[in-house]
Amino acid sequence: MTHLRPINQKAARIAQGMAEARHRAGAGNGRTGGGEDGRVVALQDSPAGPPQQEGPHIPLGCSFIFLPGWEADSNGGAAGLCQPVERDLFDCHLGCFWPAQVPDQLNHAPDWTGKCAAAQKDWRKVDLIFP
Amino acid sequence: MTQIALGECHPFEAAGRQFLYLVPSAAVFALDDTSAAVVETLRGGHLAAPDLYSRLAPRFDARVVEASLAELAGARAILPVDPAPVAAPPPEPAPNIIPLKPIPLSTLVVNVTNRCNLSCAYCYEYGEDKIAEPTAGGMPKLMSEETARESVEFMIERSGNSPVVRLTFFGGETLLNFAVLEKTIPYARRRAAEAGKRVEFSLTTNGTLLRPEVIEFLADNDVGVTISIDGPKEMQDKFRVFHDGRGSYDVVAPKVRELLKRHTSRPIGARVTLTSDVLDITRIYRHLREEVGFWEVGFAPVTTSPGRAHAIGETGFDSMLGQFRELAHEFLEAALAGRHHGFSNVRDTVEELHKGASKALPCGAGLGLMGVATNGDVALCHRFAGSDAHKLGTVQDGVDETSQEAFLDAHHIDRKTDCRTCWARPLCAGGCYHEAYTRYGTTQAPNLHYCEWIRGWTETCLEIYGEIAERNPAYLRRFDGGGTPEEGNDDAPETH
Known part of the structure; x- marks a missing residue:
């Protein structure tokens, strides 16, 4: 470390952990990513926990394919579960491989979110759709 | 992005x-x-x-x-x-609570009596804010020799693999039951040796009963002693009075001087209770450290509900912080020169900062430390001894581990939402349970009336620590390894 100098015992342990992580990364498979080189820190990492194993980038609160996000998160814990419903609606339905259950927007209910300009304020205005 | x-x-x-x-x-x-x-x-x-x-x-x-x-x-x-969360703010972090198991006992505080020969108005055991009637429910005034022995057995059994256990005697006025104390120490030493452990002894006393033979015994047995004393005569005599209202300074001071002269194997500390009327910290420190000769002096504000006359008000806390800062800078000068300074509050915090203490719980109560009432009831700490509401078990039948774990879980820092954004929480962790109980009626409340003061004091100690780390890092080596001569009676609990 050249920019930070550990002063107390805890800082010395963190510095040692970082040096070991760098060493492992240098001797590893050459892939980049993960939090160890400080460039990418996976967002779903629990901030209080130890550095996580490197893995693919997954958006905040989302989960691996076999771990439904409302039961367990990508670490198998409960700290990074899917976000509350107003977020699920747009994050999962528009951008996620995990299919959110939403109405048929092409044919049956094209305007079902028409009155919902900002989900965090207007989620009550999302239409109820009956098949 | x-x-x-x-x-x-x-x-x-x-x-x-x-x-x-x-x-x-x-x-x-x-x-x-x-x-x-x-x-x-x-x-x-x-x-x-x-x-x-x-x-x-x-x-x-x-x-x-x-x-x-x-x-x-x-x-x-x-x-x-994420610069613009789509909708909801990030969820509150789930409490990251790792159950502590096993929980070996490192210090047992034994209240050998609940009687006292002084009548201090601010006393948490007898004063207006007491949490239990000391003699209610047939609680004996003096602990019997048998209960003291059972406490020793309890301590040795609960200490697990720890090679060292600490037995601290407390009261009431501890020395009112010197007869039991005198027999318990050799017994504990023998039983600890049989269990392959070392036992360290300490006690807290108001100093009124330090007769020559008592001093001899304490010195011969390496008992760490903490004296509850509030400073020079006019300050000591304000609250620390006998039942007839007579001040105790003239009785205590000569006995303490005798103790300091004879008992040199362990450092003797003074413990001062600060109140609205006794707040001249610099003067108290000078008197106790330099004129009387204590090795160190620790200060703590009185535990009280807010309406009491002796409660320290807002301006009192400001003045207290200012004076603490002045003494802390004096401590710094001494540390930079490699000299001892007896202001134990700053020394303790600097040590915690150096070790990087990050507390899940504010203190060891119910964890590595427990208190025993005169009848053998085990409580969170000496301050709760004798309170049925805070009983964990008895020395005879042991501790109910389920309720102990439930207590530790319920008091974890991650459950104190008020502390969640405070940068001083690694050291404070919400503060004293007893203080919270007296102030807010529950041990689970963080001590919000202290927040500004704690942050101010932690800031000062960080600055002192940084200065020492830059200018005399050798001083900090004493905290890296085992004990030092200064660490003698850190385990003695405070008292009023």
Whole structure:
């Protein structure tokens, strides 16, 4: 470390952990990513926990394919579960491989979110759709 | 685009250099100019990486900034954030509570009596804010020799694999039951040796009963002694009075001087209770340390509900902090010169800072420390001894581990929502359970009336620590290894 100098015992342990992580990364498979080189820190990492194993980038609160996000998160814990419903609606339905259950927007209910300009304020205005 | 934010931390300056105290890891790092500039810039708010680079570009090369960011991220001083959350704010972090198991006992505080020959108005055991009637429910006034022996057995059994256990005698006025104490110490020493352990003894007393033979016994048995004393005569005699209202200074002072003369194997400390009327900290310190000759002096504000006449008000806390700061700087001068200074409050905090203490629970009560009432009831600590509502078990039948674990879980810092954003929580963790109970009626409440004072005091200690680390790091080595001569009676609990 050249920019930070550990002063107390805890800082010395963190510095040692970082040096070991760098060493492992240098001797590893050459892939980049993960939090160890400080460039990418996976967002779903629990901030209080130890550095996580490197893995693919997954958006905040989302989960691996076999771990439904409302039961367990990508670490198998409960700290990074899917976000509350107003977020699920747009994050999962528009951008996620995990299919959110939403109405048929092409044919049956094209305007079902028409009155919902900002989900965090207007989620009550999302239409109820009956098949 | 993901932005860069400053993680939870508290920047501070000492010896002309910038430092960062990280929360919750409690790590302290010194920053070079680049890192200090990054931290300073990010204190203004989140920034996208290109914006951060361009703000620092006039002064720092981009590659240097990148390397600094990598180190800061590795230490979790900075973190990436989502600049515009689609909807909901991030969820509250779930409590990250790791059950502590096993929980070996390291200190047992045995209340050998609940009687006292003084009548201090602010006493938490007998005063207006007492939590249990000391003699209610047939609670004996003096602990029997048998209960004391059972307490020793309890301590040895509960201490698990720990090679050292500490037995602390407490009261009431501890020395009113010297007869039992005198027999218990050799018994505990023998039983500990049979269990392959070492036992250390300490006690807290008001000093009125330090007869020559008592002093001889304490010195011969290496018993650490803490004297509850409030300062020079006019301050001591304000609250620390006999039942007839007579001040106790003239009785205590000569006996303490005798003790200090004879008992030199363990450092003797004074423990001062600060009240609205007794707040001249510098004068008290000078008197006790320099005129009487205590090795160290520790101060604590009185535990009381807010309406009492002796409660310290807001301005009192400001004045207290100012005086603590003055003494702390005197401590610093001594530490830089490698000299001892007896202001134990700052020394204790500096030690915790150096070790990087990050507490899940404010103290060892119910964890590594328990208190025993005169009838053998085991409570969280000596302050709760005898209170049925805070009973964990008895020395005869042991402790109910389920309720012990439930207590520790319920009082975890992650359950104190008020503390969640406070940078001083690694050291404070919400503060004393007894204080909270007296103030708010529940041990689970954080001591919100202390917050400003705790943050102010922690800030001062961080500055002192930074100065020592820069200018005389050799001083801090005493905290790296085992004990030092100064650490003698740190385990003695405070008293009023």
